[in-house]
Amino acid sequence: MNETTKIYRVTFHNQGKIYEIYAKTVHQSGLFGFIEIEQIVFGEKTSVVVDPSEENLKSEFADVSRTYIPMHSVVRIDEVEKMGQSKITKADGGSGSVTPFPILTPNHESGKT
Numbered sequence: 001m002n003e004t005t006k007i008y009r010v011t012f013h014n015q016g017k018i019y020e021i022y023a024k025t026v027h028q029s030g031l032f033g034f035i036e037i038e039q040i041v042f043g044e045k046t047s048v049v050v051d052p053s054e055e056n057l058k059s060e061f062a063d064v065s066r067t068y069i070p071m072h073s074v075v076r077i078d079e080v081e082k083m084g085q086s087k088i089t090k091a092d093g094g095s096g097s098v099t100p101f102p103i104l105t106p107n108h109e110s111g112k113t
Helices: 052-060
Strands: 007-014 017-028 035-041 066-070 075-081 087-090
Touching: 007 035, 017 075, 052 087
Parallel strands: none
Antiparallel strands: 007 017, 007 075, 017 035, 017 087, 035 066
């Protein structure tokens, strides 16, 4: 892939949802603590089926030339060979298979109530 065709997939949290967008330019912002995203791109309409999630993203970013995402909201940034479909999904809070390790305090006696 040459320098002019770089595409970045940016995944970030926003208001309880996970956004996945594609952009040609991503870099650290001059605003402390933000990632700057420019030239947001969307897939071409090649089929009759329209994804409402991507349509929502298109309308949300319609007049945006540059957006700033807080660093703590960014899940990941990937340089990809081929652009996929932009989407918004609901963030599943705590649906993973990780179980918190129980923490015993000095006042806690094991097995007694």
